[in-house]
Amino acid sequence: MNQALFIFKRLSDSELRRFAAEGYLVCGATLSAPGLEQIRGECMAAWNREKSAFDPDKTWLENALLPNIHHRSAMVRQFYFAGPLVDVAEQIIGPNLKAATSQLTFKTRGNRMVFPWHQDNGYGELEPYNALSCLTALDDTSLENGCLWVIPGSNRTGQQAHAQGKAAADVKHGAELMARAEESKAVPVPMKAGESLVMSCWTLHKSGPNRSGRDRRILFFRYADADAVEVYNQRRPRLGRLLRGRTRFEEVRRFEADL
Numbered sequence: 634m635n636q637a638l639f640i641f642k643r644l645s646d647s648e649l650r651r652f653a654a655e656g657y658l659v660c661g662a663t664l665s666a667p668g669l670e671q672i673r674g675e676c677m678a679a680w681n682r683e684k685s686a687f688d689p690d691k692t693w694l695e696n697a698l699l700p701n702i703h704h705r706s707a708m709v710r711q712f713y714f715a716g717p718l719v720d721v722a723e724q725i726i727g728p729n730l731k732a733a734t735s736q737l738t739f740k741t742r743g744n745r746m747v748f749p750w751h752q753d754n755g756y757g758e759l760e761p762y763n764a765l766s767c768l769t770a771l772d773d774t775s776l777e778n779g780c781l782w783v784i785p786g787s788n789r790t791g792q793q794a795h796a797q798g799k800a801a802a803d804v805k806h807g808a809e810l811m812a813r814a815e816e817s818k819a820v821p822v823p824m825k826a827g828e829s830l831v832m833s834c835w836t837l838h839k840s841g842p843n844r845s846g847r848d849r850r851i852l853f854f855r856y857a858d859a860d861a862v863e864v865y866n867q868r869r870p871r872l873g874r875l876l877r878g879r880t881r882f883e884e885v886r887r888f889e890a891d892l
């Protein structure tokens with residue numbers, strides 16, 4: 634892949650310390666201007682093939698989520714498997730690394746749904762607990778168009794209980810989940826298009842409504858230790874492409890389904 638599309642980086646010791654303390658880090662641009670334009674084009678082509686305009690009667694899943702985007706875009710595949718976030722994930726998780734999830738989360742104009750407080754490990758608990766969520770903004774994100782909010786330091790409180798939400802509308806994977814969060818500690822995380830945010834699997838986060846006339850499109854990856862297991866699924870190994878190092882699981886070594 635044309636190196637000019639991606640911006641590779643190495644986190645400094647102070648960034649790594651900040652990540653460990655706060656559970657999140659905006660690590661700057663990972664896509665160049667041409668890279669952003671190309672990936673946005675490929676993501677939009679996939680989105681327009683499979684999704685329709687925002688409909689308030691539909692669920693979060695139907696309106697805002699397109700899973701496995703790396704199956705639908707060659708550039709996303711490169712970015713996910715061999716882009717700058719793999720290096721960042723290796724620095725945080727360690728030398729043995731696999732790709733765990735890719736998806737688009739598009740809070741398009743008109744989508745005033747709030748995505749409630751949760752940990753990503755509240756939806757799909759992986760062990761060990763060093764899985765990393767990496768969000769790359771495809772638009773500038775702000776309070777007006779539904780940027781993310783986080784609770785700094787919540788990564789240090791461990792796995793939290795998640796309750797079924799009250800809302801009738803499903804939010805994700807068929808059911809809304811929400812965790813308790815001290816709202817007074819929440820901070821918004823606005824981003825520039827092409828920048829990435831990395832978060833611990835335990836970092837509490839939410840997103841607000843999109844009240845603007847602009848879309849808020851995010852490309853979302855999860856990386857995990859190559860030996861990570863699904864706690865919610867009889868501790869079976871999470872299947873995903875082995876990106877770095879080694880794994881004790883034969884089925885992960887053999888996993889080719891997402892090539």
Ligand SMILES: O=C(O)CCC(=O)C(=O)O
Nearest residue numbers: 738740748753839840851
């Ligand atoms: O895209 C959003 O607004 C929130 C998405 C999110 O936090 C998630 O999918 O875990």
